[in-house]
Amino acid sequence: MSDPSTIKMILTGKAVPYTRRGSLSGISKLSRHEVTVTERGLVGDEQGDPRVHGGPEKAIHHYPFDHYSAWARELGSLALLEAPGAFGENLSTLGWTEETVCLGDCFKVGTVTLQISQGRMPCWKLNDRFAVKDMSLRVQQSGRTGWYYRVLEGGTMVTGDRIELVERRYPAWSVTRVASVLFSSTLNNEHIEECLGLPLTDSWRRTLEKRLEKSQIEDWSPRLEGPQA
Numbered sequence: 539m540s541d542p543s544t545i546k547m548i549l550t551g552k553a554v555p556y557t558r559r560g561s562l563s564g565i566s567k568l569s570r571h572e573v574t575v576t577e578r579g580l581v582g583d584e585q586g587d588p589r590v591h592g593g594p595e596k597a598i599h600h601y602p603f604d605h606y607s608a609w610a611r612e613l614g615s616l617a618l619l620e621a622p623g624a625f626g627e628n629l630s631t632l633g634w635t636e637e638t639v640c641l642g643d644c645f646k647v648g649t650v651t652l653q654i655s656q657g658r659m660p661c662w663k664l665n666d667r668f669a670v671k672d673m674s675l676r677v678q679q680s681g682r683t684g685w686y687y688r689v690l691e692g693g694t695m696v697t698g699d700r701i702e703l704v705e706r707r708y709p710a711w712s713v714t715r716v717a718s719v720l721f722s723s724t725l726n727n728e729h730i731e732e733c734l735g736l737p738l739t740d741s742w743r744r745t746l747e748k749r750l751e752k753s754q755i756e757d758w759s760p761r762l763e764g765p766q767a
Contacts, residue, residue, distance in 0.1 A: 543633035543634055543700070544699065544701065545629060545630070545696075545699050547621075547622040548628065548697050549570065549622065549628055550573065550584075550628065551565065551568065554566070554586075556663065556666070557663075557666040558764065558766070561663075561765075562587065563663055564583065564584040564591075565586075565625075565663055566626075567627075569623070569697070570582070571696060572694060573695060574692075575598070575689055576692045577597060577692060578594065578597055579628070580628055590661070594689070595656065596655065596656070598628045599626065599628050599684055600627060600631070600634075600685055600686075600687065601622075601629070602633075602634060602635045603632050604633070604635055605635070608680075616668070618668065627684060629647075629701075631701060636682070636683065636685065636717065637681075638712070639685065639703075639712065640706055640707075640712050640713065641654055641655075641737075642706075643703060643705070643706050643707075646701075647695045647701045648699045649694055650692060651704075652687035653688050654713065656739045657683050657684070657713045657716060657717045657720070658677075658684045658686060659720075659761065660674040660675075660683060660761075660762070661674055661761050662761070662763055662765075664677060665763070665764070666764075674761070674763075681718075708736060719746070723755060730746050
C-alpha cells in the first residue's frame, strides 16, 4: 500500500531507579539486533510505571529518527541526539512521521503485525532525560511525539527489516490530527465528538468524554511536570 521503510534500530531497556525519589524508568534503552515480540511488546523491554506505560495498548513505541535534526537545531548539540533512543523508543525509522501514519494503521515487520493504537502523551521523564525543564511540553506542542502499537500478531523482528503498511482504515485521521484534538487547549465539541467516533484506546476515550461532560480541559501539569524531585 505504501513504500516500505526499514527498521533503523530496535531498542529495549530495563526498568531502573530514575531521577526522582521512588521513580523507576526503562527510558534508557540499548540496541538489539533481533527480538521476539508478544502482545506485551518486545521481550526484554521493561517499563518503570506499568500504570501509565506499557501494556497491550502501548506495547511498542515508535519514534521517527526524522525528528532528531529538528531537536538538535532547537536544543543544540547533545550526545543524546546522536543516535536513536533519546526518547525511549523501541523502534526507529526514517520515512514515517505522525503526519503520514494514521490511527489504526496496520504494519508488517518481519513476522510481526502491528497496529497504531495511539500517539504518545509525553511525560515529565523527558524533562529529566534531556535536562530541559519543559521538554515534555515541547514534545507535545511540536507534535513530534511518536506513537504506540498494539501487537496483532507476535513473532520476531530484526534490525533492517522492512516495515510496510498493509492496511489503512482511517485515512482522514493521521496521528497528528488525533493529537491536535487531544492536546488542544480550547474546547471544540464538534472535533471531540468526531474523534470519539474512532476506535480510541480506553484512556483517550475517557479523557475526551470527561471534557464533554465537564466542559473543560483537564490539568496537564501532573503529567508534564511530575512529582517534586
